[in-house]
């Protein structure tokens with residue numbers, strides 16, 4: 001397949017100013033008439049017009065109303081004899097496409113009998129021939145015609161201009177979008193839908209209509225989405241001065257969708273998973289997911305739509321920035337300082353669980369990639385989550401106000417344009433001439449061009465006589481595919497010192513030091529050191545003896561920190577660190593170190609992983625009178641098996657998924673048993689009362705109670721006690737909300753309790769008609785801890801059910817992805833059967849939906865870190881897939897790079 005390179009970017013040879021589309025919607029054969037006004041881009045040498053197409057049937061092409069000559073170059077429509085001057089000309093193209101056969105879910109497709117579109121990144125070319133690239137921006141007028149009884153609601157971007165009835169029971173609607181937009185933001189929906197509506201008046205005094213469209217039975221599940229949308233509108237105006245620019249803002253839910261949601265101008269299309277929520281079927285995490293994705297897509301209206309990307313290499317320009325914005329939104333919505341910190345911890349957990357492995361693996365790529373074969377493969381956690389961390393570092397360097405000045409300048413300069421990551425960086429820098437950024441900008445921009453997670457090594461030296469403390473920081477970024485040599489980055493490292501009494505020691509530097517403490521004058525508790533060299537030292541004065549350094553507070557940069565902290569210092573910080581992120585991190589480091597020791601080949605598996613002091617420290621957190629339940633739940637949750645695996649891989653240790661699983665289970669059992677009385681207390685003290693609320697405090701309480709129940713059932717599994725499993729069964733049966741029901745079910749399943757089967761059967765009977773609740777039922781089982789290899793046969797058996805289908809991405813993700821990606825010990829089997837299953841499913845999915853198949857293909861990214869025999873069987877499975885000659889470009893690129 002051809003490699004597309006960022007360096008080859010050239011402006012388009014033509015501009016498209018306006019597009020007038022008419023759709024005759026029909027599942028088997030939809031006719032599309034595309035009338036567009038184009039003009040030559042006189043700034044570039046004359047070239048033929050080359051219009052992108054994909055799986056279209058072409059009927060006719062007219063130039064200025066007349067037949068004209070054209071030719072096909074593969075799927076590309078080429079016109080040579082066009083006006084030579086700059087004057088506009090009109091082109092009409094008639095095509096047809098087949099939505100009901102569109103299992104890729106790109107372009108125009110059917111879901112539940114309704115029509116939807118997905119055009120990002122290159123789906124518009126599956127609707128009509130076009131310059132399907134984001135730097136070609138046009139105004140769109142869209143006429144939709146369809147059977148009125150079957151598709152009573154007809155939607156497109158912008159404002160409804162006219163609608164009415166046609167002959168033969170058909171009707172029409174005409175939509176006009178006044179904002180110029182790239183084709184990837186185009187959308188059409190036609191279906192039997194109902195809407196929750198809300199009129200709002202924004203700060204600017206303008207009135208707007210917000211609508212959330214769903215299928216008729218789902219209206220009672222749209223309240224949370226609407227509240228989240230109203231909150232997002234208010235937040236963007238208050239925090240960034242960015243108002244809603246449309247009379248009407250629509251969100252539509254579909255149950256067949258490749259991604260989470262899509263920010264089409266004024267007509268966001270969402271996976272039902274991120275719209276529908278009611279307490280009976282949605283967990284606290286689902287409620288939080290709806291809020292953050294509604295926020296994310298809404299915030300794209302400015303960061304993505306008003307200012308868009310020049311080319312797809314700049315994807316993080318909109319995605320990294322918009323993830324940063326949705327993270328900030330969710331933090332602000334969470335309220336208290338402690339709830340904000342919990343959100344930050346959760347975001348970092350996601351980054352480390354997904355982005356760090358990507359950055360260390362064969363598909364590592366920079367935040368702004370240099371090349372790709374299939375752009376769909378680059379909607380990655382590096383572009384999104386690492387991109388968001390890069391944006392966050394501007395805020396760390398510039399402060400909130402400086403960051404806001406940068407945003408203001410970015411919009412002042414680039415509103416209505418298609419721009420690059422460089423343009424964003426330049427606006428941040430130019431708006432903050434007094435800050436350290438302008439001098440560091442070229443170096444800071446290496447965050448966009450260099451792949452790989454930097455390793456920051458810290459060395460601490462205390463001089464008791466002089467009362468000085470010197471911290472030496474060094475950075476090193478390991479090589480990644482295609483990038484052998486790395487240059488030093490600009491790394492903001494926020495530093496604190498926890499004194500012997502548990503209080504922060506004020507940090508005073510000697511004069512002439514780089515870096516900045518937050519309020520300039522008084523010595524602050526946290527100092528931001530800017531590491532710009534390969535190695536640098538920072539000295540602080542008036543430091544008493546016995547302090548514990550607290551480094552990279554708030555996770556101030558997306559790096560791996562290596563610091564040989566003593567066990568006593570770790571325990572001290574777990575008890576006292578004023579930075580909640582680092583306090584949590586101290587506990588995780590302790591647990592990760594214990595797990596790594598226990599899981600390594602030389603360890604004695606009979607020995608307990610945690611010692612008495614460590615257990616007491618965990619007990620103190622659990623019983624702490626001031627800490628929030630949400631924080632406690634995070635601090636008492638063991639690192640995932642995949643986190644332990646990555647930690648071991650980063651130290652060059654072979655990854656044995658079976659040993660890691662056994663270690664983690666042993667640690668769970670140890671914590672369950674040693675803290676038994678405390679878990680009982682935690683369960684009882686965190687029961688809810690009153691109606692379900694998804695707020696941070698209530699969710700935290702449920703998280704801790706759920707963890708306690710799991711621990712109590714684990715302990716019961718060891719002792720043979722029947723009381724706690726009985727309680728869990730009752731809860732799984734009677735819970736008033738899904739969070740508690742799922743926690744109870746999980747406790748039964750994870751302890752292999754005989755009641756688990758009965759509880760699962762009840763669950764299925766209760767939710768047989770609810771697709772999202774059923775997805776959880778499949779996922780729960782795919783995540784069962786393996787006992788003698790029983791999970792793979794279970795997964796295969798579940799695939800045979802009439803309510804399983806590979807064609808629905810949510811269902812495939814619930815069962816197959818959960819098994820392959822979230823149950824490592826069941827997946828990496830000694831007999832290789834898990835890997836063979838993976839190969840089978842990647843190939844089956846690839847025939848239906850390459851984009852989804854390519855995601856599943858990523859499950860073996862880290863094969864090279866595995867111990868034998870897992871490593872060989874994983875490679876063999878990759879080779880099986882790679883040997884298929886009919887692979888999509890998507891899967892081909894993933895497996896080729898994985899095999900290196």
Ligand code: DPP
Pocket residue numbers: 120259260261262263296297300319
């Ligand atoms: N729909 C995806 C997102 O919002 C791609 N833009 O991130």
Ligand code: ZN
Pocket residue numbers: 296300318319322
């Ligand atoms: Zn996005």
